[in-house]
Amino acid sequence: MSDLPASADFIEASRVNGTAVYDTDGQHLGHIEDVVLGKRDGNVKYAVLSMGGFLGIGEEYHPIPWSVLKYDERQGGYVIGVPIDQLKTAPHYGAADNPRWGDPAYGRSIDDYYGVMSGGAFV
Amino acid sequence: MSDLPASADFIEASRVNGTAVYDTDGQHLGHIEDVVLGKRDGNVKYAVLSMGGFLGIGEEYHPIPWSVLKYDERQGGYVIGVPIDQLKTAPHYGAADNPRWGDPAYGRSIDDYYGVMSGGAFV
Numbered sequence: 001m002s003d004l005p006a007s008a009d010f011i012e013a014s015r016v017n018g019t020a021v022y023d024t025d026g027q028h029l030g031h032i033e034d035v036v037l038g039k040r041d042g043n044v045k046y047a048v049l050s051m052g053g054f055l056g057i058g059e060e061y062h063p064i065p066w067s068v069l070k071y072d073e074r075q076g077g078y079v080i081g082v083p084i085d086q087l088k089t090a091p092h093y094g095a096a097d098n099p100r101w102g103d104p105a106y107g108r109s110i111d112d113y114y115g116v117m118s119g120g121a122f123v
Numbered sequence: 124m125s126d127l128p129a130s131a132d133f134i135e136a137s138r139v140n141g142t143a144v145y146d147t148d149g150q151h152l153g154h155i156e157d158v159v160l161g162k163r164d165g166n167v168k169y170a171v172l173s174m175g176g177f178l179g180i181g182e183e184y185h186p187i188p189w190s191v192l193k194y195d196e197r198q199g200g201y202v203i204g205v206p207i208d209q210l211k212t213a214p215h216y217g218a219a220d221n222p223r224w225g226d227p228a229y230g231r232s233i234d235d236y237y238g239v240m241s242g243g244a245f246v
Binding site for chain 2 (some may be wrong): 009010011015017035036037038043048066067071
């Protein structure tokens with residue numbers, strides 16, 4: 001197995017935004033709306049998956065731990081091993097909501113949700 | 124010395140973009156145009172400092188190692204310990220250019236430039 005070409009190493013956050021997200025069956029779930037950074041350590045902590053809606057109306061935003069997303073060169077998008085039915089019950093917010101990044105419990109609720117999942121579907 | 128409030132922990136990349144950048148004398152240098160991520164490790168590697176220009180014309184983009192930028196709550200922006208004269212000779216590109224992220228030597232040229240600096244002005 002060879003390394004990815006060096007060109008795959010770096011990417012502007014503005015180019016990550018808009019990238020398609022699929023489930024493991026290849027079903028299109030939505031796209032990356034934003035990435036959320038840790039200010040202190042400079043790590044990408046969450047990607048915000050935008051699902052549903054039309055022209056921004058009715059969209060739901062699901063913050064997903066970055067480590068849960070795997071980039072698939074073939075599909076040109078990220079793959080998440082969470083069925084769409086289970087995503088619906090995951091932490092999410094609407095376009096009019098402010099995600100509570102200031103509340104440590106909010107981040108934990110996301111981590112916990114996918115942490116439970118990661119014991120199952122993910123490696 | 125107390126920790127920063129938890130609210131300072133996370134930030135959307137889209138909110139980092141547009142944040143002001145100052146030198147250590149408080150002079151306004153420009154703003155963050157984008158952040159550059161390592162695809163594999165999910166680390167923020169560079170911030171792209173946009174300097175000069177007017178309405179996007181004549182702007183120059185300077186990729187700067189994330190570790191070189193320090194966030195200053197008081198000024199509400201990032202501070203970089205590099206005088207503006209020395210920034211002018213740092214690696215940069217114009218709006219019409221494609222930064223050569225596919226060329227490992229390009230990343231090294233940035234790291235080396237600020238690595239040299241970091242032996243001096245930075246902690």
